[in-house]
Amino acid sequence: MMKKILVQMFIVSSLMLYCPVAMAQQGRLTIKGTVVEESTGQPIPYATVMVGDNETKKPLEGTTTLDNGRFSLETNASDFYIEVSFLGFKTKTFGPPPTPGNTIDLGEVMLSEDAEQLQEVVVQGEVSRTEFKLDKRVFNVGKDLSTTGASALDVLNNVPSVNVNIEGRISLRGSQGVQILINGKPSIIASEEGNALGTITADMIDKVEVMTNPSAKYDAEGTSGIINIVLKKEERKGLNGSISVNTGAPDSHSVGVSLNRRTENFNLFTQLGIGLRELPNDIETRNVDLENNTTILSYGTEYRNETYYNMVLGTDYHINDNNVLTLSGNFAMEMEDQPSNTTFAALDSNDAITSEWVRTEVTDAKNPKFQYELQYKKDFENHEDHTLLFSGLGNFFGKDQSSEFLNSTISGDDNDSRQQTRTDFKEAIFTFKLDYTNPISEEWTLETGAQYVMNDVSNDYEVNNFTNGSFVNDPGLTNVFEFDQKVLGLYGTGSYEGKKWGIKGGLRLEQTDQNTFLVTTNAANDQNYSNFFPSLHTSYKISDKISFQAGYSKRIYRPRMWDLNPFFNIRNNYSVRQGNPELQPEFTDSYEITSIYILGAVSLNFGVYHRYTTDVIERITTFENNVSTFKPENIGTNKATGIEFNAKYSPAKWLTLNGDFNYNKFQRDGVFETTVFDFGNDQWSSKLMTKIKLPADFDLEMTGNYQSSYQTVQSAVSDNLFMDLGLRKNIMKGKAVLNLSVRDLFASRVDESQIAQASYEVYNRRQRGTFVALGFSYGFGKGEAMQYSGQRRR
Structure with a gap:
C-alpha cells in the first residue's frame, strides 16, 4: 500500500512540475467525479486524475482522490483529455464533451484490476534482504513483511541476530542492553520504558540498521550494540x-x-x-x-x-x-x-x-x-x-x-x-x-x-x-x-x-x-x-x-x-x-x-x-x-x-x-x-x-x-x-x-x-x-x- 501511495505522489509531483507556473483564471472549467473499484464499488483514495494536452500529450493539471474517492480540479484548456489511474488498476481516459460548459461531472469512474500490473508489484522488492554499509548491517524491509500488518517488534524478530521476548525486551546476539534509536536518535517511541514500538507497523519502516560494533558517532554505552529503525519519508496528508x-x-x-x-x-x-x-x-x-x-x-x-x-x-x-x-x-x-x-x-x-x-x-x-x-x-x-x-x-x-x-x-x-x-x-x-x-x-x-x-x-x-x-x-x-x-x-x-x-x-x-x-x-x-x-x-x-x-x-x-x-x-x-x-x-x-x-x-x-x-x-x-x-x-x-x-x-x-x-x-x-x-x-x-x-x-x-x-x-x-x-x-x-x-x-x-x-x-x-x-x-x-x-x- 505504501509503495502505491509513493508512486501516486511521485506522479502527482511530476504533474505539478510540468504544469505552467501561472495560468489565466478566466474560462476555467471544473472537472469532478468519484473513483471506485469496479468489482466492489469501494472508493479508491489517492487515485491520480490528470488533464493532458491532446496534441503534445503533456500533463496540464493533476490531483489525487480523497479518502471517499472524490476529486475536483480546474482547467482552462480547450483541447484536452482526462486520464484516471491507480497502480494495479487499468487506466481510463475521457475526452471533453462537445459542449463542456463550466462543469464536467464524470460521475462514478469504475476502475478494474490489472492482473499484469499487480504481478509486477508483487515481484518487485518482495523479499526483505540484508546488505552491508561501512559500520552497520542494513535489513531492508521488503513486501514479505510490509504487507502483513506486523508491528516493529515483529520486524525486529525477523532481523538476523535480533530477538524480542514476550515482554517486548530486545536482545542482540543473545545479549540485552541494546540501544534502540528511531531515525538515528533517542526517541519516545524507542524508550525502554514503553512498548510504543508496537504501534509502528512494518509498512512504515524503510530499513533496520544493526550495529554490533558501533562507530564513534554513537553513544559508547552498552556492550550489545545499537539498532536504528529508519522510517519511510512518506507524507500522508489528511x-x-x-x-x-x-x-x-x-x-x-x-x-x-x-x-x-x-x-x-x-x-x-x-x-x-x-x-x-x-x-x-x-x-x-x-x-x-x-x-x-x-x-x-x-x-x-x-x-x-x-x-x-x-x-x-x-x-x-x-x-x-x-x-x-x-x-x-x-x-x-x-x-x-x-x-x-x-x-x-x-x-x-x-x-x-x-x-x-x-x-x-x-x-x-x-x-x-x-x-x-x-x-x-x-x-x-x-x-x-x-x-x-x-x-x-x-x-x-x-x-x-x-x-x-x-x-x-x-x-x-x-x-x-x-x-x-x-x-x-x-x-x-x-x-x-x-x-x-x-x-x-x-x-x-x-x-x-x-x-x-x-x-x-x-x-x-x-x-x-x-x-x-x-x-x-x-x-x-x-x-x-x-x-x-x-x-x-x-x-x-x-x-x-x-x-x-x-x-x-x-x-x-x-x-x-x-x-x-x-x-x-x-x-x-x-x-x-x-x-x-x-x-x-x-x-x-x-x-x-x-x-x-x-x-x-x-x-x-x-x-x-x-x-x-x-x-x-x-x-x-x-x-x-x-x-x-x-x-x-x-x-x-x-x-x-x-x-x-x-x-x-x-x-x-x-x-x-x-x-x-x-x-x-x-x-x-x-x-x-x-x-x-x-x-x-x-x-x-x-x-x-x-x-x-x-x-x-x-x-x-x-x-x-x-x-x-x-x-x-x-x-x-x-x-x-x-x-x-x-x-x-x-x-x-x-x-x-x-x-x-x-x-x-x-x-x-x-x-x-x-x-x-x-x-x-x-x-x-x-x-x-x-x-x-x-x-x-x-x-x-x-x-x-x-x-x-x-x-x-x-x-x-x-x-x-x-x-x-x-x-x-x-x-x-x-x-x-x-x-x-x-x-x-x-x-x-x-x-x-x-x-x-x-x-x-x-
Missing part, C-alpha cells in the same frame, strides 16, 4: 488512524488508538491506550546449608497485575522545505497489584519437614511516567544527506509503592510475622544530542556532534517489622539512596565510500561524573573519569552478491541505579538481592569480521568476533543462616571468541525459512577476596523461523529457539528450548488484520540455575508458562492496521 483491540490469557486486554492529521505545514499525531494485564511467575528456590545439613525450600506463584493508561501527543512543524521542528510528549500511568503467595518449608538432613509456613504479599503501587521530546532538523540544499539535527529528550519515572508481608505458620516452629515496606522512587533522565553530517563529496563524509545525558535518581525505602503490637522501623534495611550521573560526549568521524571499498574512522570522548549518597548513613561514593572510544570500520564489495566487513570499537557499560543501590529486597527474605555502590564500569574492546552472500533465493551471513572485557560485573552469592544474598561485583576479565551464522531461504513463494546460530567460547580470569575464578566455557544459541503462506490469505509463523547451558563464576545455568507460534490474516483488503500469537507453546521455557559451593548450594527456578493473545486491528483514512500492547513492565 486524517489517518488505526484502532487495535487485544485480548489474551493469562488476562491481557488492551485498546489502542493512533491518529494522525497532516496538512501542508503541520503533522499532528496522537496515540491513546488503555489496558490491563496479569503476569504470573511460578518460582522455586532451594537453599541448602551443607555444614549444618539444613534446607529452606520455597515455592509458589508471584503475580504482577497492572491497569495502565498511555497517551502520546505531538506535532511536526515544517517551517519550510529544509527545516522541521518536532515537539511530542508521552504520559502513562500504571496501577500495580501483586497478590503473591509463597510456601516455605524447613527441612532436616533427611529432607523431612520440620516447619512450614506461607508468606503472603499484598502490594499496591502507582507508577507515573512522563516523556517529552523536542527536535529540530535542518536539511542543506546542496545535498540530501547534508543535515544538522538537534534533539532533547526528557524522561521521568516514579513509583509510590507500599507492601505488606504476612507469614502464617502451617506446622512446626512458630514463624508468624508481619513486615511492611514503603518505596518512594523518582528518576529523571535528560538527553541532549547535536549531530552534523556533511558529505563533502560523493565519496567523502564528515560527521561531528555532541551528547549530554543527565540522570538524577532518588529512592526512599523503608522496612518496618511488627513487634509487640506495633510496627517498628528496621534501621538496617531503611535508607534514602541518591544517584546522580552526568555524561558528556564529543565525537568526530570521517569516511570514504567508493563503489567497491570503503573505510570509516572515528574518535569519541566521554566524561562521566557519577555520585551516590546514602542519606541516613551519610555514605558517599563519587567517581569522575574520562575515556576515549576509538572506532575503525572497513567494507569491500566483491559483487552485488558477496560483501565483506571488518570493524573495531571500544564500548562501556556503566552500572545502573539498581546495580548500585545497596537496599535489600525482602519479597523472599531467604533469597535477597542487593546492589553495590562501589561498582566500577565495564570496558569492552570489540573486533569482528563479517560477510554476506546472496545466492538466488538464499542469503547468508557469516561472521567471526572477539570481545575482551575488563572489570566484568558478575553477581556473587554469599550464604549465611540459609539466606542467600546476591550482590554484583567487579571480577577480572573475560575473553570471548565466537562465530555467527544467519541464513534466509525461500524455496517457494509460500515458504520462507530464517535461521540464526551463534557460538562463543570464553575464558574468565579473576579473583574475588581469596577465591580464584579462572575457568573456560562455551555457550551457543540458535533460532529457526518458518513462515508459511496459507490459502485464504493466512500467514503462519513458527519460531523455535534454543539457548545452551553455560557457566558463570559461581552458577551453572540450564539450557532452554521453546517455541512461539503466530497466525495472521489480512481482511478487508489489508485495512484490517486478525492476529493469534502463542508464546512458549509447550510451556518449556524455564529459567533455571544451580550454585554448588563447598559449604552451600542454591537452586533457582522461574517459569512464566504459555501466553496466548488474539488481536484485531483496523486502519482508517490512510492509516494502516497496527499492533498495540501498552507499556512494557518496569
Whole structure:
C-alpha cells in the first residue's frame, strides 16, 4: 500500500512540475467525479486524475482522490483529455464533451484490476534482504513483511541476530542492553520504558540498521550494540488512524488508538491506550546449608497485575522545505497489584519437614511516567544527506509503592510475622544530542556532534517489622539512596565510500561524573573519569552478491541505579538481592569480521568476533543462616571468541525459512577476596523461523529457539528450548488484520540455575508458562492496521 501511495505522489509531483507556473483564471472549467473499484464499488483514495494536452500529450493539471474517492480540479484548456489511474488498476481516459460548459461531472469512474500490473508489484522488492554499509548491517524491509500488518517488534524478530521476548525486551546476539534509536536518535517511541514500538507497523519502516560494533558517532554505552529503525519519508496528508483491540490469557486486554492529521505545514499525531494485564511467575528456590545439613525450600506463584493508561501527543512543524521542528510528549500511568503467595518449608538432613509456613504479599503501587521530546532538523540544499539535527529528550519515572508481608505458620516452629515496606522512587533522565553530517563529496563524509545525558535518581525505602503490637522501623534495611550521573560526549568521524571499498574512522570522548549518597548513613561514593572510544570500520564489495566487513570499537557499560543501590529486597527474605555502590564500569574492546552472500533465493551471513572485557560485573552469592544474598561485583576479565551464522531461504513463494546460530567460547580470569575464578566455557544459541503462506490469505509463523547451558563464576545455568507460534490474516483488503500469537507453546521455557559451593548450594527456578493473545486491528483514512500492547513492565 505504501509503495502505491509513493508512486501516486511521485506522479502527482511530476504533474505539478510540468504544469505552467501561472495560468489565466478566466474560462476555467471544473472537472469532478468519484473513483471506485469496479468489482466492489469501494472508493479508491489517492487515485491520480490528470488533464493532458491532446496534441503534445503533456500533463496540464493533476490531483489525487480523497479518502471517499472524490476529486475536483480546474482547467482552462480547450483541447484536452482526462486520464484516471491507480497502480494495479487499468487506466481510463475521457475526452471533453462537445459542449463542456463550466462543469464536467464524470460521475462514478469504475476502475478494474490489472492482473499484469499487480504481478509486477508483487515481484518487485518482495523479499526483505540484508546488505552491508561501512559500520552497520542494513535489513531492508521488503513486501514479505510490509504487507502483513506486523508491528516493529515483529520486524525486529525477523532481523538476523535480533530477538524480542514476550515482554517486548530486545536482545542482540543473545545479549540485552541494546540501544534502540528511531531515525538515528533517542526517541519516545524507542524508550525502554514503553512498548510504543508496537504501534509502528512494518509498512512504515524503510530499513533496520544493526550495529554490533558501533562507530564513534554513537553513544559508547552498552556492550550489545545499537539498532536504528529508519522510517519511510512518506507524507500522508489528511486524517489517518488505526484502532487495535487485544485480548489474551493469562488476562491481557488492551485498546489502542493512533491518529494522525497532516496538512501542508503541520503533522499532528496522537496515540491513546488503555489496558490491563496479569503476569504470573511460578518460582522455586532451594537453599541448602551443607555444614549444618539444613534446607529452606520455597515455592509458589508471584503475580504482577497492572491497569495502565498511555497517551502520546505531538506535532511536526515544517517551517519550510529544509527545516522541521518536532515537539511530542508521552504520559502513562500504571496501577500495580501483586497478590503473591509463597510456601516455605524447613527441612532436616533427611529432607523431612520440620516447619512450614506461607508468606503472603499484598502490594499496591502507582507508577507515573512522563516523556517529552523536542527536535529540530535542518536539511542543506546542496545535498540530501547534508543535515544538522538537534534533539532533547526528557524522561521521568516514579513509583509510590507500599507492601505488606504476612507469614502464617502451617506446622512446626512458630514463624508468624508481619513486615511492611514503603518505596518512594523518582528518576529523571535528560538527553541532549547535536549531530552534523556533511558529505563533502560523493565519496567523502564528515560527521561531528555532541551528547549530554543527565540522570538524577532518588529512592526512599523503608522496612518496618511488627513487634509487640506495633510496627517498628528496621534501621538496617531503611535508607534514602541518591544517584546522580552526568555524561558528556564529543565525537568526530570521517569516511570514504567508493563503489567497491570503503573505510570509516572515528574518535569519541566521554566524561562521566557519577555520585551516590546514602542519606541516613551519610555514605558517599563519587567517581569522575574520562575515556576515549576509538572506532575503525572497513567494507569491500566483491559483487552485488558477496560483501565483506571488518570493524573495531571500544564500548562501556556503566552500572545502573539498581546495580548500585545497596537496599535489600525482602519479597523472599531467604533469597535477597542487593546492589553495590562501589561498582566500577565495564570496558569492552570489540573486533569482528563479517560477510554476506546472496545466492538466488538464499542469503547468508557469516561472521567471526572477539570481545575482551575488563572489570566484568558478575553477581556473587554469599550464604549465611540459609539466606542467600546476591550482590554484583567487579571480577577480572573475560575473553570471548565466537562465530555467527544467519541464513534466509525461500524455496517457494509460500515458504520462507530464517535461521540464526551463534557460538562463543570464553575464558574468565579473576579473583574475588581469596577465591580464584579462572575457568573456560562455551555457550551457543540458535533460532529457526518458518513462515508459511496459507490459502485464504493466512500467514503462519513458527519460531523455535534454543539457548545452551553455560557457566558463570559461581552458577551453572540450564539450557532452554521453546517455541512461539503466530497466525495472521489480512481482511478487508489489508485495512484490517486478525492476529493469534502463542508464546512458549509447550510451556518449556524455564529459567533455571544451580550454585554448588563447598559449604552451600542454591537452586533457582522461574517459569512464566504459555501466553496466548488474539488481536484485531483496523486502519482508517490512510492509516494502516497496527499492533498495540501498552507499556512494557518496569
